[in-house]
Amino acid sequence: MRIALLAAAAATLVATLPAKAADLAATAVSLREKALVDSTAWNVVESLTTEIGARPQGSPAMDRARDWGVAKLKSLGFTNVHVETFEASSWLRGAESAEIVAPYPQKLQILGLGRSTPTPPGGIEAEVALFKSLDEMIAQPPGSLAGKIAVVTQVMRRTQGSEGYGAGVRARGGGVEAAKRGAVAYLVRSISTDDTRLPHTGGATMSGIPMAALSPPDAELLERMVARGKPVRIKLAMDSTYRDKAPAYNVVGEIKGREVPDEVVIVGGHLDSWDPGTGAIDDAAGIGISTAAAKLAGAQRPRRTIRVVMWGAEEQGGSGAAYAAAHKDDVAKIVVVSESDLGAGEIFNAKLPLGSLNHPAMRAFSGAVTPLKVIVSRSPAQSGGADTEGLRALGVPVAEFNQDVSRYFDLHHSADDTLDKIDPKELAQNVAVWAAFIYTVADSDIDFRKTAAEAK
Known part of the structure; x- marks a missing residue:
């Protein structure tokens, strides 16, 4: 029954769109269905949390995470896989204790x-x-x-x-x-x-x-x-080390576009984490979602290049600014950027760049994700994630995929941020939404800067 209803909805959507947009819509629907049964995102999250664990910026674990990211992107078929090194601050925890001594x-x-x-x-x-x-x-x-x-x-x-x-x-x-x-x-x-x-x-x-x-x-x-x-009196003992500058890394991989490879759709999550847990929901989930979605969309050989960035210093800051500084001369060719960084809860709301709702490509996207109970908002995206802010300040359009975080902040930044808290079905729903968006943008000619200008 579910398959029949989805097929009917897809047929209705396709019939109302121009030929190229109809092709986009049909492929987006197909990608959605593939994503819902694809295990790539789960495998990526499981690998990162099991083989690396917590990954504070400036720690030996972050160096291992860098190497893990390079190996993982290559194993999934991404090309031009490389590390962009920069400097960012690093605070690392030592022994800590606190106790009430009176009354x-x-x-x-x-x-x-x-x-x-x-x-x-x-x-x-x-x-x-x-x-x-x-x-x-x-x-x-x-x-x-x-x-x-x-x-x-x-x-x-x-x-x-x-x-x-x-x-x-x-x-x-x-x-x-x-x-x-x-x-x-x-x-x-x-x-x-x-x-x-x-x-x-x-x-x-x-x-x-x-x-x-x-x-x-x-x-x-x-x-x-x-x-x-x-x-009430408290005794507090805390140790830590701080460096104003420590090596940090953005790990990058691409799937080249077949027609206009210099036009780029950027997606990603952040590779670093805080130290109490294993950084599963924050943000191995985002790494898994963006990587799996990019791989699925890229398998369709879209017109534009898809680039995955594993940003390396989101928690303590610096990776987004470093990436924007390194690519400031390329911003005109960056079509859109967005980051997955709110765990693995289901996406319930999507916000697109200003003025783009009625473009055939975004109509194709909306049609593909509506059966996933995603509300495509009439309000435009304002922030695509912390690591996108540097590019957004340079004029790059952003998109937002808002997840149900009603349980996320029970776990976030705590020792409970572990793999067992992720629901594989909810993770797959995220991949389905992202894959539909990445593909409909990468295989179309949509110009979000133009739609924004026309809307003003």
């Missing part, structure tokens, strides 16, 4: 935040100043937190899209504000939606003081202790 001694579960300053040898001990929101802490005058450990217990809301994270992540950067008010350290409730005792790390702005994320239950524990009216 009710207990251990705390923490993870240092990227760019945290180490504590002095032997650690620090200080009284807590607790705030239930970042804004409450910022409202305090300069000097008011002198000698104290500032704690912010702001709760992140669970949402289907990334709005909850967008609103909540600001608190992770509160170390700078805490330091301005004299705090000797900064602790923040993990920017997460889970209820486990596993804290979630992430990048933060360098503040000159130790900074760490608390597990959600421990943040609530501190709230209850403070509410009892007795001073």
Whole structure:
């Protein structure tokens, strides 16, 4: 029944399009069906998480990931496989511990935040100043937190899209504000939606003081202790190493276009990860999705070149800017760029470049993904992912494929970011959407810059 309904929908779509667009639509539908049973993405994610594991920028594991990426792209048939080396900052975790020493001694579960300053040898001990929101802490005058450990217990809301994270992540950067008010350290409730005792790390702005994320239950524990009216004291010991410049790598592979190989569709995910888990959802999934989709679309020998980029320093920053700087003279030939970086949950919404919805190629794409319960938004794409921002600033069009992240932030940046959390069927749905998009763009003559100009 499902096959019959999909076939009927495809036939209806094809009948309403011009001949070339009808061919695009038929192939996009065929690619969608192939992607739903293709195991390439799963195999890529399994390989990266099993053979490499966590991949912090500047670590020996990241060097191994670079070599893994080159070997994997070559084994999948990509050409012009190469590494683009640049420099980016590197923060690597050392030993960490935290405990309440008074009034009710207990251990705390923490993870240092990227760019945290180490504590002095032997650690620090200080009284807590607790705030239930970042804004409450910022409202305090300069000097008011002198000698104290500032704690912010702001709760992140669970949402289907990334709005909850967008609103909540600001608190992770509160170390700078805490330091301005004299705090000797900064602790923040993990920017997460889970209820486990596993804290979630992430990048933060360098503040000159130790900074760490608390597990959600421990943040609530501190709230209850403070509410009892007795001073709460914490001992914190944290070690880490920081380099302003360390080798970093973007790994690149291509499938050359048959007619206009100098016009390029760029897709990818980021190869680096944080260290607590194995970087499965963030972002081995994106590597698997983009690579598998590009391989499927490229097998149809489209007109334009398809390029996969495994960006190498997204978490600590620098890979997107480095790629844009290295390719600034090529931007006129980059048709579109997009990054998969929100895990493996099903895509529920697609945003296309401005003015392109009614182009036959994008009508073919929309028809192919509608049976996958993807809403093609009438709002244009604004950001194609963190690593695309440098190219977007240079005028390259972007696309967005928004995934259901209602569980993603239970896992993200934590020890629970492991392969078993990925649903192979949901991963395949992502590949189907991406393959349809990559192919309909790469085998058409769509000019997103032109559609945007005409829409303004």
